[in-house]
Amino acid sequence: MRFRSTVATVFTALFLCTACHLRAQATQYPDQPPLLLGAAWYPEQWPESQWDPDLARMEAAHIDVVRVGEFAWSTMEPSEGDYQFGWLDRAIALAAKHHICVVLGTPTAAPPAWLTTKYPETLRVDEDGRRAEHGNRQQFSFSDPKYRQFAREIAEQMAIHFGHNPDVVGWQLDNEYAEPDFGLSAQQQFHAWLQKKYGTIANLNQKWATAYWSQTYDNFEEIPVRQDHENPALLLDWKRFVSDTWKSYSSNQISAIRPHADPRQFITTNTMGWFDGFDEYTVHSVLDIAAWDDYISADHYNYIDNGARHDLTRGFKMKNFWVMETEPAFVNWRPTNTPLLKGQVRDMAWQAVGHGAETVEYWQWRSAPNGQEEYHGVLVGADGTPVPVYDEVRQTGEEFAKAGPAIAGTSPHSEVALVNDYDSRWAIDFQRHSAAFDPVLEMLAFYRPLRIQSQAVDVISIHTPLDKYKVVELPALNVISQPIADRLMEYVHNGGHLVLGPRSAMKNEFNGLEPERQPGPLADFLGGRVDQFYALDYDVPLSGDFGSGTASIWAEQLSVHSPDTKVLMTYGKSNGWLDDQPAVISRHVGKGTITYVGAWLDPKLMDSLTKQVLQEAGVEPILPSVPAGVEVCRRTGHDKSILILINHNTDEQHIQLPSPMRDLIGSQGSGGSTAVGSIDLPAYGVAVLEAQP
Ligand code: GLA
Numbered sequence: 001m002r003f004r005s006t007v008a009t010v011f012t013a014l015f016l017c018t019a020c021h022l023r024a025q026a027t028q029y030p031d032q033p034p035l036l037l038g039a040a041w042y043p044e045q046w047p048e049s050q051w052d053p054d055l056a057r058m059e060a061a062h063i064d065v066v067r068v069g070e071f072a073w074s075t076m077e078p079s080e081g082d083y084q085f086g087w088l089d090r091a092i093a094l095a096a097k098h099h100i101c102v103v104l105g106t107p108t109a110a111p112p113a114w115l116t117t118k119y120p121e122t123l124r125v126d127e128d129g130r131r132a133e134h135g136n137r138q139q140f141s142f143s144d145p146k147y148r149q150f151a152r153e154i155a156e157q158m159a160i161h162f163g164h165n166p167d168v169v170g171w172q173l174d175n176e177y178a179e180p181d182f183g184l185s186a187q188q189q190f191h192a193w194l195q196k197k198y199g200t201i202a203n204l205n206q207k208w209a210t211a212y213w214s215q216t217y218d219n220f221e222e223i224p225v226r227q228d229h230e231n232p233a234l235l236l237d238w239k240r241f242v243s244d245t246w247k248s249y250s251s252n253q254i255s256a257i258r259p260h261a262d263p264r265q266f267i268t269t270n271t272m273g274w275f276d277g278f279d280e281y282t283v284h285s286v287l288d289i290a291a292w293d294d295y296i297s298a299d300h301y302n303y304i305d306n307g308a309r310h311d312l313t314r315g316f317k318m319k320n321f322w323v324m325e326t327e328p329a330f331v332n333w334r335p336t337n338t339p340l341l342k343g344q345v346r347d348m349a350w351q352a353v354g355h356g357a358e359t360v361e362y363w364q365w366r367s368a369p370n371g372q373e374e375y376h377g378v379l380v381g382a383d384g385t386p387v388p389v390y391d392e393v394r395q396t397g398e399e400f401a402k403a404g405p406a407i408a409g410t411s412p413h414s415e416v417a418l419v420n421d422y423d424s425r426w427a428i429d430f431q432r433h434s435a436a437f438d439p440v441l442e443m444l445a446f447y448r449p450l451r452i453q454s455q456a457v458d459v460i461s462i463h464t465p466l467d468k469y470k471v472v473e474l475p476a477l478n479v480i481s482q483p484i485a486d487r488l489m490e491y492v493h494n495g496g497h498l499v500l501g502p503r504s505a506m507k508n509e510f511n512g513l514e515p516e517r518q519p520g521p522l523a524d525f526l527g528g529r530v531d532q533f534y535a536l537d538y539d540v541p542l543s544g545d546f547g548s549g550t551a552s553i554w555a556e557q558l559s560v561h562s563p564d565t566k567v568l569m570t571y572g573k574s575n576g577w578l579d580d581q582p583a584v585i586s587r588h589v590g591k592g593t594i595t596y597v598g599a600w601l602d603p604k605l606m607d608s609l610t611k612q613v614l615q616e617a618g619v620e621p622i623l624p625s626v627p628a629g630v631e632v633c634r635r636t637g638h639d640k641s642i643l644i645l646i647n648h649n650t651d652e653q654h655i656q657l658p659s660p661m662r663d664l665i666g667s668q669g670s671g672g673s674t675a676v677g678s679i680d681l682p683a684y685g686v687a688v689l690e691a692q693p
Contacts (some may be wrong), residue, residue, distance in 0.1 A: 039363060045369060
C-alpha cells in the first residue's frame, strides 16, 4: 500500500512538472506520421522497373521515409556540370505514391571519378603524405577549396531542384564525417587558424610552452600538422581546427541549400555515437537537428551502452533526434558479424524512441547488386523478396503507426546530467598514462548506475546551462578554464550536486598543467586536492561510506584542507603511497555539494556512490522496483506522459504500474484501447503506455 501511494505521488508530480520543461519535437510535418520508420534506399542501383515493387514492399512494412542520394554523385552529375535529376524526381514521386517521404543526401562522401581525376588536389592526403585513390569512399579533402566548390555546386543544384518538393522532408549532408586531410590546403588553413587564435608566434610559443625540447617556432608555417606524438597543445588545437573545418564544410553546403529550401526541410548529418574525430557540439551549432547511425558498439547488444549513445546524440541539439541508420540484425564490418537475436531489432527501435528518436531508419533496404557491402544485413535480399527480419520490422512499423499520435510532441527529460567534453577526452587520449583509461569507458562507468537508478540521463556539453539539473557528473573534466570553474562553483552554490571523476581539472585550455594541483581552480572550493595520481595494473582495496570494494586503472591520493570537507572513502593497503589515504572527498558549499572521486571505482561502489548522490539531491526513479534488465523510458510534453518499457532479459518479467495506463500498442492483448494496471513482458518485449490524465 505504502509503495503504491509513494509511487503514485512521484508519478503525478513528474507528470505535472512536464509543462515547465517543454522541449519541442525536432521535426514536425503535419502531413507525415509523428513517428517514422525508414530505410536507406538506392534507386540508382536498380532498373526503374524494380522501384515500384520495392516501394510497395516498403509500404507494406509501414515504412514512411527513405533516405536517398548520399552516394549517387556519379548518377546525379555523370560529367562535369551535367546535372541529371530526372531519375530522382521519378523515384521521389513514386515513393510519395506509396506514402513514403524522402530525406535527400548530398553525395559528397563519394565524389565521381571524373572529378578526382581532373582535380587530384580534391583527394585527401593522409598523415604520411599518401593521397587517397578513387574506388572507395570518403576519399575527398574536407579543406580543399576546389572540392568545396564542387560540393557547394551539387548541393545548390539539388536544392534548386528539390528545395520545394513537398515530399522531401530534409537533407543529410555528406555521410558520417570522419577523415581529416593533412595535405597542403589543410596545412595552410591550420596555420591561418593558429595565427588568428594566437595573433603572434611569440604568444603561441608562450601558451604552448615550446621551450620544451626546443620546440620554439619562428613563424606559423613551421608548425607541423600531425595528430600524434606532438606537443599536447598542438594536438588539442589540431582537433579544434578539424572541428571548425567540418563545421565550415557543413556551412559551405548549408549556405547553398538554405536559400532554395523550404524552412520545413531540416538539414543534418549522420554521426557516429562516441566517435571523437571532431567536437560534435561545434559541428551541430550549424545543423537543425541531430541524427546518428546506431550500430551496436560490441559483438552483442548492451542496452545501457546503446542508450548512452542515444542520450549523447540528443544532447548535441538538446532535443529529439533521428536514427538515420541502424542495423537490420547484422553488419558486415566486424570480425564476426553475429546477428542480433530475434526480437532485439524491435527492442532497439523502441529503445531509440524511448531516448528521443523521432525516426528509425534501417541500413539498408535491399542488398546492393555488388559493392563492398554485399554481406550486410538488409530487409529484402538482392532478389527483392523479404529476409526473415522483415516481419519484425513490419511489426515495429505497425506499432509506430499506432503509438505515434500519442507520442507526438513528447521528449525525454532528466534531472541528472553527465558532461561529455571533447577537449578533455582528447587530452586524456593523447596521454592516457594508463592504457586502460579509455575516457568513454569511464563515462559509461558513471552513466550506467545513473541511468539504472534515475531512469533518465542527459548527456550534455560543458557549455549547456546546468541550473535545471539536480545532479551534474563530470567523469573526467581533464581540461578546465576559469570561466567554466566559475560556472561549476555557482551551480553548487545555488544547490546543485556536482560530482567530479578522476583526472578532473588537471589541464588548462592549452592542454598545459594547471598551476595548482587538481582540481586546479576548484581545489579551494573543494577544500581538498590531488597530492599524486597513480596508474594501476592491480586492484586497490578501499572502504568507507559506499561500503568496501576496489579501484582499478587509476587512483589518486587525495588530501583534505578544510575542516568541513569530508572523507567518504579511504584506500586500504596497496602500494604504500595510497595506504590509508583519502580516495573520495566531499564538501557542502552554499546550498549544494561538490564531490571528488579520485579513483576508477568498481561497479558496486559506483552503484552505492550514485545512490547516495541521488538521495542527497532528491532524485527519484520514474518507476521504482522494476526488475533488473527492464528499461524504463519516459517522454513527456503537451500534458502527455508516455512510458516505454523494454524487457532486455531472456525471460518474461512482470511490472506493476503505479496507476492504470493506456496500452498503446496492445502489448497486453488489449488492442490499444483499454487501461492496464500491470504488464507482463516476454523476452525483448515492449510496452508503450500513456498516463491517464
Ligand atoms: C555506415 C554508412 C553506411 C553503411 C553502413 C554499414 O554507417 O553510413 O553507408 O556503410 O555503415 O553498416
